[in-house]
Amino acid sequence: MSTLIFERSRPGRCSAQLxxxxxxxxxxxxxxxxxxxPPLPEASELDVVRHYTAxxxxxxxxDTQFYxxxxxxxxxxxxxxxxxxxxxxxLARHPLAPAATGQGVLACLYELQEILCDVSGMAGVSLAPMAGAQGEFAGVAMIRAWHRSRGDHARTEIIVPDAAHGTNPATATMCGYAVREVPxxxxxxxxxxxxxxxxxxxxxxxxxxNPSTLGVFEQRILDIRDIVHAAGGLLYYDGANLNAIVGQVKxxxxxxDVIHVNLHKTFSTPHGGGGPGAGPVGVAERLLPFLPVPIVLRRERPGAAPAYVLAGESERPHSIGRLSAFMGNVGVLLRAYVYARMLGREGMxxxxxxxxxxxxxxxVxxxxxxxxxxxxxxxxxHEFIVTLKxxxxxxxxxxxxFAKRLLDKGVHAPTTYFPLLVPECLLIEPTETESKETLDAFVAAMKAVLEExxxxxxxxxxxxxxMPVRRLDDVKAARDLDVAWKT
Amino acid sequence: MEVAQDLRYARTHEWARLEADGSVTVGITDHAQELLGDLVFVETPQVGRRFAQGQECGVVESVKAASDIYAPVSGEVIAVNEELAASPEKINQDAYAAWIFRITPADPGELSALMDAAAYAGMIDAGQG
Amino acid sequence: MLDAIGVPGIDDLFDEIPATLKDVQLPRVPAGAREMEITRLMQARAAQDGRWSSFIGAGAYEHYVPAAVWQIVTRGEFYSAYTPYQAEASQGTLQLLYEYQSMIAGLTGLDAANASLYDGASALAEAVLMAVRLHKSSRRVLLPASLHPHYAATVRTIVSSQGVELVTLPWCPQRGTLALQALDGLDDHGAAALVIAQPNALGALEDVHALTDWAHAHGMLAIALVNPVALALLAPPGQWGARGADIAVGEGQPLGVPLSAGGPYFGFMTCRGAHVRQMPGRIAGRTVDATGAPGFTLTLQAREQHIRRSKATSNICTNQGLVVAAATVHMALLGPAGLQRVARASHAGLQRLIALLRPLGVRPRFAAPCFHETVLDLGVPVQPVLDAMRERGILGGLHLAPWSGELHEALLVCVTETKTEADLDDYVQAMSAALAHARHPA
Known part of the structure; x- marks a missing residue:
């Protein structure tokens, strides 16, 4: 039963911790x-713990199923x-507390910048973007800033392949560009x-x-580079699929010229039911001045430990600016840092x-x-597409x-209907952390559903x-919109 | 899929019908509603606004897709089908009865240049739709 | 596995990649560390940063978070779940989001909420874009100068390439609030929206009713930027003025989210029902399943980037799922009484601190009432005072010099329910000593 926390509410009931x-x-x-x-539920701590645990x-x-x-x-x-x-x-550190009281956390962030620079083959990195899509925004905004800094105002289009994630064209629009698709x-x-x-x-x-959303490596990437650069354009790398080449190709x-990295993918920070993520951006030399702020800088001090500081707009006047009130999703960045340190250079x-x-x-x-x-x-x-056309x-x-029936087999469904080019597709990505036994069990589940x-x-x-519910009525959800409980 | 015989059609799947008073009624085709699936929302243009032929003037939305409506002819919008706000499914039920808006055409020649039913059906059969 | 694939070695699986591109050297990545080693390193770095008695607010607020909140949220079923696109296998996350939306809509007094945006500043930027979409005829938005400067900067970054013009409105030097007469003096170009911060970044409480009515009278939308804990006490945006604000946004961090050096936090956004289709971000909705039983699913997805692509309301894909889960559990645990107590205790703490500081010659700069934060004039240069207080383990507030020339010797101080009377006494003693030193250097 899907009793709401509001329906468990009893007047005057509360947690002892007030x-x-x-x-x-x-x-x-x-x-x-x-x-x-305010119309909040009134419940005891046990009510709340039991409700959300359920x-x-x-x-x-x-942690519970193959995904x-x-x-x-x-x-x-x-x-x-x-x-x-x-x-x-x-956890207790205030974002605006003096840098002198946060040298430990700033050291971690600085080293994460270094690691991401190396892995991406870029000249500089900003950890500021709070998600992949915000990284894309920062990247395209830097492309725009670079053209403008050279007095080139004639560039009005961003090109995206037809197989691209929806965030690519949406980002280009947010940055004021028209979108042109290539097939x-x-x-x-x-x-x-x-x-x-x-x-x-x-x-x-x-x-x-690259590898593309079609699960294949773009073999003529160097030709693509030459075509775009010869036309005076820059090349943006959507790091969504970096997991396929990390430590192999930069x-x-x-x-x-620009890249964003989804830390919640390649660097294994949790998806958390839809976030938070983090989408650091890296750039080639010529785009360094435009990186979003803040950036962690390391200042050497003779006879003392180096000092880490956050550089903002005043130190970086050509920056595209701030993307958040403070310093991006630091807690996510720390998780990625720990993961990267445990992998190390040989593990990447x-x-x-x-x-x-x-x-x-x-x-196969x-x-x-x-x-x-x-x-x-x-x-x-690191992924591939099956078509059920x-x-x-x-x-x-x-x-x-097919996807819904896989849920009954105890497997999360692969991505369906993306990319849009392939009809009735399942996009399947097992990741490196699954064992052969899990993969074999998945093949068995797929065969069983095919037979059914x-x-x-x-x-x-x-x-x-x-599942706890049968197939849900999406049409009713949109037509008879109910997005907040009312007494 | 049904293609009504007495209407004119745009490549972007709008139908247009010349009324006795000289205005043009516009909707989306049965083929279009089939592609979109169950509609959940229709954004109609504002009455009084002027559109050029081919300009975006509204949106039809299902749970899995959203598609722009393009003005099949230039002109000024004089009426919209208010019923669709509460009942977008009327387009799924009968795409040719559930009109979306009515426009006073700026150039009657544009209407006659649109496809007839046979041409539109041919376009879909050729897989260009 | 290689035999099944039919290749001799793993490297052969990369044979479609041009050989010249291969580069396995990572000189700037340290060698791998075992869990025990990285644990020692991180513990040492955490210890290096230490613990402080902090009176800094300025957009991120220390509140007590019950232990149950993060214990529930870090359960693997929440922590390691994906975005709930497969609704039938994600009813936990979806129902939680629906409950969150209900709570935050109730707190702000508006009809609909999304499942959250990145943070308060980026949520304000999205609200500005949403208002411009709704207004249709103006791309001008009025921002108070008393807006947090990082918020103003974030809004500028995000909306600047979409032709939105931002106009800054000064604050009244006596009250620290938006001056209505300054509004009436604006040229007559009109605007799409007025942003009203309650409290504003100077801690001052605005006359939100008059400002909302003024915006509506001039054909603008009213965008409320609010602190969710303050809303336990203050009039909700939905009841501002005669018609209520149109959109409310804010930083959700005060609702059970640790300060964590700046994030992850979450931005909340609510609006009137009529505007819901112009709202960016994910939305959970209640519906029924094939048997008619109630259930939850993501809805109105056709507005979003994965369907609408270049015409989406925003490129945003993420909601801050896990952080929102914490806020939901936090609000459920506190309930209306608990949240009101937090708000009242914070307010009372600040009042007490102001009273204790008066004998030292330290006074609030502005006359407007405040919630739990205010600007103080010390009468001496601020930085040496803060440095001296830090020697005693106290972060005495935020020096406003980087914010505004006008406030270059002012201190922004915040008190929440986490500060006991003893903490306040320590603060006053530390400041007293620092002031004495500043006024009569030894």
Whole structure:
């Protein structure tokens, strides 16, 4: 039952842990005060603990289920990273407390900047963006600032491949650019002829994910670089799929001028049911002045330990500016720092190796089990696409139905209907933290659902059957909008 | 999929009908509503606003997609179908009855240059829609 | 596994990558550390930063967080879950988001809420863009100069490339609030919205009713920027003026989220029901399943980037899920009485501190009433006083010199319910000693 916390509320009930009673507010005029207490639930601590513990048990999570969710890199989040980011001194630190009282946390952040510079092959990094999409915003804003700093105001377009994440075109729009799409060829690469035709003096830059959202490495990346740079545009690397190449190939070497890294993917900070993430940005030399603030600087001091300081707008006058009130998602950055230190330089490359091994193994096993691959002639990167178009034509079972039935098998569904290019697709990313046994169990679950789809399609079309709820009515949710409880 | 015979069609899947008073009524085609699925919201243009042919003038939204409505002919919007605010599903039920807005055309030639039913059906069959 | 794939070694799986690109050297990444080693390092760094008795507010506020909050939130089922796109396997997160939306809508007195944005400053930027979309005919937005300068800077960064013009309105030098007469003196170009901060960054409480009515009378939307703990006491934006504010945003950190050096926090956003389709970000909604039983799902997704792409309301993808979970549990634990007690105790603490400081010749700069934060004039240079207080383990407040020339010798001080009478006495003693030294150097 989905009883709301409000429905558990009883007048006067409360937790014992209340602040001291203060009755009056002598300094505040009556007109500015609230007439009635805020409509929050009244519950005991036990009521609350039991309610939210019960809710948590209605979730799938990495800690409880396999999550082969393509483009999301749902790898295990080491518990040490959480415990060490939540040390009491770090939690208690006020963001505007003097830098002298925060040399420990600033040292961690500075070293994380260094690690990300190295891994990305970039000249400088800012940790300020609070999520991948904000990193994209910062990146494109820097591209804009760079063109303007050279007096070039004619560049009005950002090019994105048709397979791109939705955040790419949405970001370009937020930065004041028109979006031009370039198509993908049959093998999953950007269509170079169409790209050549698309670039020109109006091109501010190209946003690219590599390996792409189609689960393949863009083989002609150096040609793409040359085409875009020759037209005077810059190259933006969407780090969504960095997990596939971390420690193997640096985006800087591919010719990218700007990159964002999703720490909640490659650096294993938790997804937390939708956030918080962190999306640091790295840039090549020529874009350094434009990095968003604050940035952690290290100042050497003769005869003393180095001092770490936060540099803001006044020290960095060409910066695109601030993206948040303070310093980005520090708690997330600390988790990523701990994870990166535990991996170390020798562990980084293993991440990409095992992520790629797992994906290619799973791809082959699923092909052998009768699934149709979207790009059968290609190597998988850290993910790959299965298309259920033929199954749907034969049985009426859609990718969505298939995904819902997998939930009944105790597996989180792969990403469905993305990328939009491939009909009835499942985008599958096992990550490096899963064992062969888990992958084999997933293949068995996929085979079982495939068999059910052929023998008993209604069972699959009406899935899930074992979740806390049956399939939800999205149309009603949008038509009869109910987004807040009312008494 | 149904293509009504007596209407004109834009490549962007709007239908247009010339009324006796010279105004043009606009909706989206049955094919368009089929592609979108169950509609949950229709954003209609403001009465009194002027649009050029091909300009975005509204949005139809389902749970999985949102699509712009483009003015099939230039002109000034003189009426919108208020019913759709509460009942967007009327477009799913009968796309040719559930009109979206009415426009006073600036150039009657634009209407006759739109596709007829046969041409529109041909475009869809050719997979260009 | 390699045999199944049919390759001799792992490196062969990278054979589609041009060989010239391969680079496995990472000279700036340290060698791997075992968990025990990194634990020692992090504990040492945390100890180096130490613990302080802090009276700094300025947009991030220390409040007591019951132990139950983060124990529940760091359960793996919340901590390691993905965005609830597969609704049937995410009912826990979705119901929690719906409850959060209900609580924050109730607190702000408005109809609808999203599932959160990144932080208060970026939420204000999104509110500005939302107001411009709703208004349709003006791209001008009025911001008070008494807005937190980091908020103003964030808004500038985010809206600047979309042709939005930001106009800054001065504060009244006596009261520290927006001067209505200054508003009436504005040229007649009109604007899409007025931002009203309650309290503002100087700690002063604005006449929100008059400001909201003024905005509406001039055809603008009223955007409320509010502190959620203060709202336990103060009139909710939905009841400001005759019609109420149109959009409310703010920093959610005071609701159960540790200061954590600046984040992760969350930005909340609520609005009138009629504006919900222009609201950015995820929204959870209540619906029914195939059997008619109630359940929860993400809704109105066609506004968002993954469907609407270049025409989305925003590029935002994240909500601060885990942090919002903490705020929800926190609000449920405190309840209306608990949150009001926190607010009252904070307010009373500041009043007490002001009274204790008066005999030292330290006075509030502005005459307007305040909630739990205010600007003090020390009568001597601020920085040496703060440095001396720090020697005693006290962070005495925020020196406002970087904010404004006008406030270059002013101190922004905040008291919350976490400060006992003994803490306040320590503060007064430390300041007294520092002032004595500043006035009569030995």
């Amino acid at each position: 602040a001291p009673a203060e009755l009056a507010c002598p300094g505040i005029p009556e007109a500015l005060l609230r007439q009635a207490p 809710l948590s048990q209605k979730n799938f999570s990495i 082969p969710l393509g483009s999301c890199t749902m790898k295990y989040n080491p518990r040490a990273a959480n415990a060490l980011a939540m040390l009491p001194e770090f 993908t060829d049959r093998s999953g690469n950007v269509d170079l002829d169409r790209l050549r035709a698309a670039v020109g003096p109006q091109t501010a830059g190209l946003m690219l994910t 985006p800087g070497a591919m010719g990218f 490359g293993r991440v990409a190796q095992f992520a790629t091994l797992n994906a290619n193994y799973l791809m 096993e699923l092909r052998n089990a009768g699934f149709e691959l979207a790009y059968p002639a290609r190597r998988a990167s 033929r199954l749907k034509d034969q049985t009426g079972v859609s990718a969505m139905d 789809a052929r023998t008993n399609p209604e069972l699959v079309k009406s899935a899930p059957h074992t």
